[in-house]
Amino acid sequence: KTKDILKFKDGRVIERKSTPHVFEGKIIGRCWSYNDITQQTNLIDKLGRLAFRDSLTKLYNRRWCEKKLKQMLIGSSANTLAFLYLDLDHFKVINDSCGHIHGDDVLEEISQLLLNTVGQEAFLSRLGGDEFGLILHQQTEREVMAIANNIKGAIGNYSYHWKNKLFKIGVSIGVVFVDEEDDFRSVFVHADEACYISKETGRDKCTIYNSEKAEFQQTKTDLKWYDAIQKALLNGRFELWCQSINASKSGLSHYEVLLRMRTEADKLISPAQFMGSADRFGMIFTIDKRVIEEFCQFYYQNREAVQNSLFSINISGHSISREGFLPFVLNCLNKYDIDYKCICFEITETEIIKNLDSALIFINQVRELGCQISLDDFGKGLTSFSYLKNIPFDNIKIDGQFIKEYNDDQINEAIIKSIVYIAEVMNKKTIAEHIENEEIFMQIKSLGVDYFQGNYFSEPHQITKLLE
Template sequence: MAGSLISIAIHTAVAFILLICGILFACPNRGLMIVVTSKHAGGIMARNLLPAAIMFPPAICWLVLSGYRMAIYTAEFGLCILSVLNIIVFAVLIWRNARSLNIIDHQRRRSQIALQKVNEELEERVILRTNELLKTLGQLQTEIGERQTIEQALFQEKELALVTLQSIGDGVITTDARGLIKYINPVAEILTGWSLSEAMGMPLTQVFQIIHENTREAAENPVEQVLDSGMIVALSNHTVLITRNGRELSIENSAAPIRTRDGDIVGVVLVFHDVTQNRNMASLLSWQAKHDSLTGLVNRREFEHRLAQAVTNAQTGTEQHALCYLDLDQFKVINDTCGHVAGDELLCEIANLFQNHVPSCDTLARLGGDEFGIIFNNCSLEAAVFRANIIREHTQKFRFVWKQDKVFNLSISMGLVAINTDTPDMNSALSAADGACYVAKNQGRNRVHIYQADDLELARQYGEMQWVGRITQALEDNRFRLYYQSIVPVTRNDSETEHYEILLRLIDETGKLVSPMAFIPAAERYNLMQTIDRWVIHTFFSHLGQCVDFQQYYCPLIEYSRGCLYTINLSGASINDDQFIDFVCDQFTLHQIPPEAICFEITETVAIKNLGKAARFIRALKDFGCCFALDDFGSGMSSFAYLKNLPVDYLKIDGSFVKHIVEEPIDLAMVDAINKIGQVMGIQTIAEFVENNDILKVIQNLGVNYAQGYGVGRPTPFNLFQFN
């Protein structure tokens, strides 16, 4: 029985072990084995229980069998003990396993709590980080938007810059720091002749070739100047660009450095534009400012500038020059006979004639009207005389033909003066040459007169020049005075007219009375007679107009309309003034003077110089109601022939015949002839220079109508005449 029990126990234990091993290792990748080997709580518990479940049953059986063999207890008791021990072992194992499970569960709960806390913290951190990321994302999106806006703006600016460079009227070339071309705009392409694709990467000097306009030398490279100096560079105003096809353009340009933010120069921008038309216009204006528009010669302003330079050079003693003043002798005859167009043509032909005999190293100029000037540079006075006579001779041989039917001979009067260390200034030299030319005219014309410091003729000329300033100042200071002289009837007539000639005097700076013969020649020479004539008419008319407002006993000649006639002298300059008649008519209207009370007087010489114009002038004022007298009749040539064309009312016989009429039979015959011609033509005659009774009796016997002179009435100041 015992043996069988042991055998049963052993077999049972072995079977149980084998069963367990079979169960564990039957399917190693699944089932109980996967549970035992897992890292989870079940695997841990299985691994904790499994050794005890395997080891304790055999050990208990062994203990029970050992007690049974030693007869400590019976087999039944042993089975009971075995059962109890198994229960105890399994209870302990269950308790221990439960305790382990509780510990694991507690740890699990703690871990869950910690994990939950960590999860919460992690969620908070995730939320916070998410918010930060969202904020950063918003900022990034804003920055991206701003960057896109900036990029768009930069793109637009770039496009605008490119369009501007494409559209700008200036040529633009940019280079790198080595002077190699990086860009040229369309205008630069046109001006240089190079396209952008051809010029890209080329040195600037090959595309942009510039020279100096005057010297024709190569101009300095502006890019090199900028790279060397680091400053903006502007080229001179005389720069010329030579294009690819060899054409030359005048340009103005400037170059500036292209810098980085750090100030480093990375290139140069060159801007230039075509100023050929402007420069040509400026050159033309400059030429016109220095030259006469009609003849193309140097004008007076430029001539005086060059003359001043010549005088300055001569004052150093190293150079000597000569100044020649030329005046055409017959220009006025041609101008008045054929008109201003012919006069202009004559001036052009004479200018060409002079140019053929004046070298380019000298200066030939038109000084005004028919006056010319020549500066003989580095020329002695003797050589200048020789050269001036050559010009004079060729001028004398010249024939001016107008419209193929009018041929005129010409001559010139020339004044010559040396320019040396004794020449004080330009004005003195020009004045001396002008005076010498005037003397040449007075001595017969067609000659060269050399200025000499002790020349009496020149001294007289200078005296006239001094009178110019004195006359002008006298007009400003109102120092001219009006006088009158009676013109009395010689023969019996029924007219009650009282006739007076208005005369002019001047009060000089010292208060002395000056005769008109002292200043009238100077006034005529220097074109002051128009001003003097206008002063006389305005002053006399205003005084006469004021006299009308007074009572009759203040002015015995107030009844001029039925008994007074006032004669006023007019100069040739006033006759030739187209606006003078309008001035006279305005004065009549302004001062309410009847034209019938005024007689204008011109000399025979003035009349025959421009007969047609004088006749038209006389007729115009006679139609207005005035009378006319012809003064100094008999002093000119062919007087009787000219007289037929002049509708005058009075004929004043020249005093040179009258004053010797008593002792000179020829003068007597001349006066008689003039008087008879006048009577036949219905013109009343007036004898001048009647200085005594003998002369008065002779002209009375001849039948002359009026007498004027110291023998019948001396000149009287106008104020005495007015209030006597």
């Protein structure tokens, strides 16, 4: 039996099969059959093309880009292959102001603009969202950077008009000159890192990846923490700890709920070491939800032992601004039958200001139920006092740096006195953290602070020790 495909100039595709005709053990002829498979072949080709094309911009997609990089990395010599990672600046403003339909219009226009700039035959792809990738081959570093600057200039000159409003965007670019030892994954990661540096250092600029530079060393550290955080979330290695908050006069037991990560080597890690990385990679939302869920479970299971205590839980501005976070919190409190008066949410002053509208919605809702709000790290921002009149809160937690440096700077004393005075006028309470010894405790207490937290009273410990 035989089978082959015949392709004709007019586009027809014919499948030809032959079967031998046997008589008395000998082949005496063949039976031929012909089947027109033009329609099926065209459909398969079309589906194949669609699999590697972005449906909106008609550019190549991320899947194609990865496949092309793999192919071109085979046998490529150092610095003959470059990859550019492009991320539009301020595109979110257009999406939020005009709607996603107009955002899609902008992406289509930018895609055509990029093609006009780098050439219709360029290996240009849309990686997703407002991010694009460009593969350049047989180009010198000077030529690559010239292309990158041409892209930056073209997008910088672009504007979008909507309802008598003018919108401008820019582009941050990360460039990788491929090394012989690179694979396509490392090329993507390094280009993304370089693009991130462009974003963080002012936007609308181009950064070449260089593993020896300090900023890229930090990125490597962040990526290691990213992996550790993912594993900790997956394997339940985040632990709830707490530290007492002590009143200058007798009152309700008060604790701040703290978080620790236990590594695979059984080492405890404080949030100060990994939260920056969690913030960079958008993991704080997941961590905040995990803390709230696990605390509510702890409270529910040990209600009799802890129901007369107040617990402060830290939440980030990123979480407050995320859709679904407030319903999640309210659902947890109701699901585990938590007494609202036993909960205080700590939010840093700067995070509230950065996410003011969503923060006020969250604050008003939980305070209406009976929860308290503490302004954490107060005094760290530059606009603290002007916002106090507009933010509903119950406690001011004075930024610990003022306490640490109290003996070194008389200005710190004046700042603390000012905060205490304003809190008294507003009938709010003040909390001083980082109280490490009796001397600093007595000094800060003399200024009229209401509550104190620090190792002088109690070092942080696992929350389960409250049951002992």
